[in-house]
Amino acid sequence: xxxxxxxxxxxxxxxxxxxxxxxxxxxxxxxxxxxxxxxxxxxxxxxxxxxxxxxxxxxxxxxxxxxxxxxxxxxxxxxxxxxxxxxxxxxxxxxxxxxxxxxxxxxxxxxxxxxxxxxxxxxxxxxxxxxxxxxxxxxxxxxxxxxxxxxxxxxxxxxxxxxxxxxxxxxxxxxxxxxxxxxxxxxxxxxxxxxxxxxxxxxxxxxxxxxxxxxxxxxxxxxxxxxxxxxxxxxxxxxxxxxxxxxxxxxxxxxxx
Ligand code: 6PG
Numbered sequence: 001x002x003x004x005x006x007x008x009x010x011x012x013x014x015x016x017x018x019x020x021x022x023x024x025x026x027x028x029x030x031x032x033x034x035x036x037x038x039x040x041x042x043x044x045x046x047x048x049x050x051x052x053x054x055x056x057x058x059x060x061x062x063x064x065x066x067x068x069x070x071x072x073x074x075x076x077x078x079x080x081x082x083x084x085x086x087x088x089x090x091x092x093x094x095x096x097x098x099x100x101x102x103x104x105x106x107x108x109x110x111x112x113x114x115x116x117x118x119x120x121x122x123x124x125x126x127x128x129x130x131x132x133x134x135x136x137x138x139x140x141x142x143x144x145x146x147x148x149x150x151x152x153x154x155x156x157x158x159x160x161x162x163x164x165x166x167x168x169x170x171x172x173x174x175x176x177x178x179x180x181x182x183x184x185x186x187x188x189x190x191x192x193x194x195x196x197x198x199x200x201x202x203x204x205x206x207x208x209x210x211x212x213x214x215x216x217x218x219x220x221x222x223x224x225x226x227x228x229x230x231x232x233x234x235x236x237x238x239x240x241x242x243x244x245x246x247x248x249x250x251x252x253x254x255x256x257x
Pocket of ligand 1: 042043044074075085152153
């Protein structure tokens, strides 16, 4: 399956296009299936505007009773902490839409010791989304990702232990360079999804994107290189600043928005 690249003029156009793209995925799924659409949200600052634009949709576009929201990663902080990914999504989206509480599958008590939070998240997702099976991975409909300047994604940071996780859905990851712990989807969990979409904006991301696409394969150094859906579609939603002068990879589908 050829990677799909969308290049938008600016961050606002990117947020609007990414919102419309994701709405179409959800609406088509809800037209054809009663099974809830499972969406893992990215943290950080880039996706916030897109989440806000979801909240501006008319109430009848998405049946939020048939959407399950998860977090691809979370900081090891309480839900109300200023740097909580849950709090960012709550303020941008959850407080504005009628999504049932049971459909919001956030990392349980993320301020507790990270390994306990990761274990609780693992248990929750295996029970709710994988029929309680202890092996394999639930196939989410969509996983949204960002990328850091160090080419990390989710909370899979360079040269950290979580990069070698092969069987867990969610892992605690100590990040020495940030002097912190995170909770993150593992790479195999991300790669089990039907759609995986990087949302990348701003000139500060140009080098990371170029490294992701064109540097030698070195996932320990460039963890975002681990993202390669097993059977699903990989998307890059970019603004022109993030693309910069980076040559496009070979054999991709590109659309200038
Ligand atoms: C997090 C993210 C992380 C983020 C990148 C990009 O919790 O911070 O999940 O992987 O996506 O660091 O962050 P920005 O969008 O803020 O540049």
